[in-house]
Amino acid sequence: MTATKTKPGAGETGTKVMTMIEAITDAMRTEMRNDDRVVVFGEDVGKKGGVFGATMGLFDEFGEKRCFDTPLSECGIIGAAVGMAVYGMRPIAEIQFLDFIYPAFDQIVSEAAKMRYRSGGEYTCPMVIRSPYGGGIRGGHYHSQSSEAYFCHTPGLKVVIPSTPADAKGLLLASIRDEDPVMFLEPKRIYRHGKGEVPLGEHVVPLGKARIAREGEDVTILSYGAMVSVCEQAAATAAQAGRSVEVVDLRTLVPLDEATVLASVKKTGRVVVVYEAPKTCGYGAELSALIAEKCIEWLEGPVVRVAGFDTPFPYTLEHLYMPDEKRVLAGIEKTFTW
Amino acid sequence: MSLELLTILDKDGKAQKGKDPNLPAAELQKLYRLMVTTRALDDRGLALQRQGRIGFYLQSTGQEASHLGAAYALKDSDWLFPAYRQPGILLLRQVPIDKIICEWFGNSGDTSKGRQMPVHYSFRQANFVSISSPIGTQLTQAAGAGMAARIRGDDTVFMTFCGDGGTSSNDFHTGLNFAAVYKAPVVFICENNGWAISVPSNKQTCSESMAIKADAYGMPGIRVDGNDLLAVYRACKEAVDRARRGEGPTLIETVTYRMASHSSSDDAARYRDAKEYEAWKKKDPIARFQQYLKGKKLWNEAFEKECVEAAKAAIGAAVTAAEAMANPGPETLFDDVYMNLTPQLKEQRQELHDLMAKGGVGAEVGHFPL
Numbered sequence: 282m283t284a285t286k287t288k289p290g291a292g293e294t295g296t297k298v299m300t301m302i303e304a305i306t307d308a309m310r311t312e313m314r315n316d317d318r319v320v321v322f323g324e325d326v327g328k329k330g331g332v333f334g335a336t337m338g339l340f341d342e343f344g345e346k347r348c349f350d351t352p353l354s355e356c357g358i359i360g361a362a363v364g365m366a367v368y369g370m371r372p373i374a375e376i377q378f379l380d381f382i383y384p385a386f387d388q389i390v391s392e393a394a395k396m397r398y399r400s401g402g403e404y405t406c407p408m409v410i411r412s413p414y415g416g417g418i419r420g421g422h423y424h425s426q427s428s429e430a431y432f433c434h435t436p437g438l439k440v441v442i443p444s445t446p447a448d449a450k451g452l453l454l455a456s457i458r459d460e461d462p463v464m465f466l467e468p469k470r471i472y473r474h475g476k477g478e479v480p481l482g483e484h485v486v487p488l489g490k491a492r493i494a495r496e497g498e499d500v501t502i503l504s505y506g507a508m509v510s511v512c513e514q515a516a517a518t519a520a521q522a523g524r525s526v527e528v529v530d531l532r533t534l535v536p537l538d539e540a541t542v543l544a545s546v547k548k549t550g551r552v553v554v555v556y557e558a559p560k561t562c563g564y565g566a567e568l569s570a571l572i573a574e575k576c577i578e579w580l581e582g583p584v585v586r587v588a589g590f591d592t593p594f595p596y597t598l599e600h601l602y603m604p605d606e607k608r609v610l611a612g613i614e615k616t617f618t619w
Numbered sequence: 620m621s622l623e624l625l626t627i628l629d630k631d632g633k634a635q636k637g638k639d640p641n642l643p644a645a646e647l648q649k650l651y652r653l654m655v656t657t658r659a660l661d662d663r664g665l666a667l668q669r670q671g672r673i674g675f676y677l678q679s680t681g682q683e684a685s686h687l688g689a690a691y692a693l694k695d696s697d698w699l700f701p702a703y704r705q706p707g708i709l710l711l712r713q714v715p716i717d718k719i720i721c722e723w724f725g726n727s728g729d730t731s732k733g734r735q736m737p738v739h740y741s742f743r744q745a746n747f748v749s750i751s752s753p754i755g756t757q758l759t760q761a762a763g764a765g766m767a768a769r770i771r772g773d774d775t776v777f778m779t780f781c782g783d784g785g786t787s788s789n790d791f792h793t794g795l796n797f798a799a800v801y802k803a804p805v806v807f808i809c810e811n812n813g814w815a816i817s818v819p820s821n822k823q824t825c826s827e828s829m830a831i832k833a834d835a836y837g838m839p840g841i842r843v844d845g846n847d848l849l850a851v852y853r854a855c856k857e858a859v860d861r862a863r864r865g866e867g868p869t870l871i872e873t874v875t876y877r878m879a880s881h882s883s884s885d886d887a888a889r890y891r892d893a894k895e896y897e898a899w900k901k902k903d904p905i906a907r908f909q910q911y912l913k914g915k916k917l918w919n920e921a922f923e924k925e926c927v928e929a930a931k932a933a934i935g936a937a938v939t940a941a942e943a944m945a946n947p948g949p950e951t952l953f954d955d956v957y958m959n960l961t962p963q964l965k966e967q968r969q970e971l972h973d974l975m976a977k978g979g980v981g982a983e984v985g986h987f988p989l
Contacts (some may be wrong), residue, residue: 320770346770358757364700365750367760371747384789391753392760397898399730400741400749402955436956460958516702536961550896 288551293482302472303470304479305335305411307455308372311482312341316371319457321348323358323375323411332377333413333472359385359410363392366408371457379414379466380423386431393462394437409463414506415557416589416603417470421596427506427558427589428521432464433534433567439463439488440534444509446477448532451486459488468507475510491538493545497527500551500616504567505531508604509557515609524613534564539571545573548579551616555604560588582619587612622830623955624874626844626882632910640853644917650691650848651912652926654683654905657707659930660716661879668883672942673723675758677738678918680703681846681878682810686780687711688851689808689873692859693778698746700761700779703738704877710806712745719906720937726944729791732955733947755781756787758807762794765803765868778806778855786832787823795836795870804862806855807870810876812843817890819860833870845873846904849900849911876902949981 299307307382313319321336321343327350330337337432339348351358355376358462362372376382396406416425432440441456441463443449449467456463493510495516504513509530516526529545531537546552552572554565587604595602627638634763642650657679664676679686686705690712699708709719718730722740725733731749733743741749741900748757753918761779768775786809798805809829813820826832833840840863843854851873858869874900880887887896914916953960953968974980 320767352793352796353792354796357762357788357797358788359754359761360793361763361766361797364760364763364765368698368764368767370767370770372763387753388756388759389753392756395751396749396958398955399731399734399739399751400743401730401734403730403743404749405958415632439957523966536957536963539962 283361286434296478296480299474299477299479301444301446301449301467302333302335304450305467306337306339307479307481308450308457309336309339309535310342312454312457313339313347317370318371319347319373320365320370322351324351324353324377326350326375331375333469333549335375335411335467337342352496353383355383355385356388359388359393360457362397362408362410363388364407365612366393366462367396372409373409373411373457376410376412377506379412379428380427380573382424389432389438389462390435394435395536397461398437405460406462407460409465411465411467412454412467413469413472415468415470416594416599416617417507419599420597422594424538425594425599427556429464429466430558430562430564437462437552438535440466441488441532442466442506442534443532444468444471444494444506444530445555447479447484447493448486448492450479451484452488452532453469454485458485466506470507471510486532486552488533489536489538491532491541492530493527493528493541494530495528497525497549499525499552500527500550500613501545501548501549501551502526502528502555502609502613503531503565505534506557508557511604511606512555512609513612515611518606518610519613526613543576546576547579550579551582552580553586553587553609553616554584555609555612557589557603559591560586561591563588582616585612585615591614622828622840622842624842624844624848624965627849627853628847628911630909634849635684638849638853640849640856644915647912647915648922650687650916651908651918652799652906653687653707653710654848655926656930656933657683657687658905659934660706660719660925663934665879665883667723667843667938674725675737675883676723677703677791677882677908678879679706680959681876681899682812683707683731683873684848684908685845685851685873686808688848689778689806689855689871692855693776693939694803697776697778697859698747698748698764699776700748700757700764701750702757702780702782703750703752704782705780706738706740709740709745709747711970712742712747714742714747716933717937717940717958718742720934720941724944725946726941726943727947728941728946730953736797736820742914745965755785755790755794756915757781758775758785758794759790759797759806761807762798762801762803765800765805768804769801774863776806778808778859780808780810782815783809783811783813783820783823784818784827785809786829790795791961795838795868796835796866799836799838800866802865804865805868806858806862807857807868809870809873810816811872812875814877814881814887814891816881816885828872830870830872831912836870838868838870840870840872842872845875846902847903862895875904878903949975
């Protein structure tokens, strides 16, 4: 099927100050105007505009055919998206919270991720699974978890996590246009925290390219999602104590921008990996192993992980579970004083 | 409430009055030949596995009428989201036998590039979507594809298959529910062959039938004699037409029997009464259709011999050719994970290449332990 490219939004220029959630909506709106194969669906995404408001206005602009509510079944949302993608559409499926994605795990891992490979490239599955994830909103076990590692462990999937409004738009546009299934995980804690300039109309941030959020010389922090701003705060505080901290925002966990990561580590010789998922077998474990394999001779000390604890995500004691500025600072010091 | 079993052919192979779809003679003979060829593929596939020449095989013996009658109701432009026991559809859609058999060997001629176990076919040219092993997942995908066709205004119809075991899967519920809610043009075929590996269908459900489940989803449910090609065709044709008219999905239960073990890795004698097999053997779908053709003077011994020998010859030549073909090249291991190789995959490919170049790694071809 070939796309009908009408590009009514192509004329938009300039920037607008937006929250991350507004930037996500803007990305979908931009591509829905651009490509009639793009459809958006999930629970409550139609008239209501999504429980977080990510699809606000899409139902009104594009109608029920292209932005619609589904029965309450994650397996159904993703299974239907796989069928649509195989048939030639560009579905964007919203899973209301990443914590609810498990009924769809089979469709994601066994079907979407493997379709291209198992069919020898005959059938492909270009689709985006958008889902809010992560803690910091007092959501308890089932509205807070960071389960990105499950998906990073599945060949065939790409895993993308933005940390700023502009990146959220640019990475989402790149994800919708990607020829493979993308898990687009949205750090809901910063959906509305802080605004940023977001280019209107066309704005693509390529997948697989990390961003240096802050330059530094003494220690590298590798992070993504809502933890990036925590790391930036810690870096600013550490600077007052004379530590020059580089913060790398990975943006894409799969495929990882190894070149940027390794260049930073070789420059500083010290590494802290910050992520809010449980520590064991989290994405930080992969980063630690990668650094050990590829640049151990540049290291001045151990790779330190600052992560969630190996407990289910708590409700009342959430503030103790989530890595915060103090824990990141302690991690930084550990790379100097081990 | 129980559903009547739709049958057209009686035990002597005569069509009940007023129910015969009256297909043209050439079509009837073509369908017979397809059934015979499908069975011959099964016989050869199992034999190759027993000889250790292919790793695995899974027969559809006894279910030829069920899946051929169903798919015959479609146009070539309609899509299939199959399970793993409908190989005759490939023949119906004119996939060359050579390509089917290359898939068994997983060789460089296999469209799937040796990525899957035997019988997990993918043939885009036939609108036959890649088969996976997890049970039921294709049902929801077919619903989604049907939803997409409705959004686009296409008149494509989607046919998808599962077994009696598949009715217990999450996706059976989800797929039927989604298809019904969106009035997707999907025909769901549940081939109730009595057994999900070693578990009989009465352990899958307390429903009186599989077809009756359709009622809960707000779609028609039809129960049909799955060993009666004409009955299956007739039921499916109505369902396909209905779907194409935009009236939504249908669930069709074809009541049939898995005459073989579940797969080459299974031995049905361990859990199944031989008497059950003997009773069903009398209802062999090929024999019944043969009787019907005979009554119409469209079958004789010479035709039979020609069908069987042509099938064997084509299969034999394809096996010889496929067995002589090389495996997919080592570098193909890394292709098609994504459209483009990631830096990580490029590095891993290089690592394997270098180790192989040194010698030792990859010298031994894998055995077939199953």
